[in-house]
Amino acid sequence: MEDARNLTLGAGAARVETRLEQGDLIAHATGKAAGPALIVIGKRGEAADFAADHPGSNLERVVRAAKVPVLVAARAFRPIASVMLALTAGPRR
Helix, strand or coil: CCCHHEEEEEECCCCCCCCCCCHHHHHHHCCCCCCCCCCEEECCCCCCCCCCCCHHHHHHHHHHHHHCCCCECCCCCCCCCCCCCCCCCCCCC
């Protein structure tokens, strides 16, 4: 997280705050805890079977519950080749 903070500040961001929190994942994702501006979550947990190409069990729960943008990070860096944007047509939460 410190490396990401330094890279972001080096790219011109005025203010960067990082936190590693423990507790209920969905409470944090929905802003009930600290009210994040952006959620960064790994595609799979540390204990996941890396042979499988399926997202982790918490990923969908977080994306559905989040009221802020969610950035899904893979373990290894690859240049961005495509982007997915998902929106809901329902009322704002």
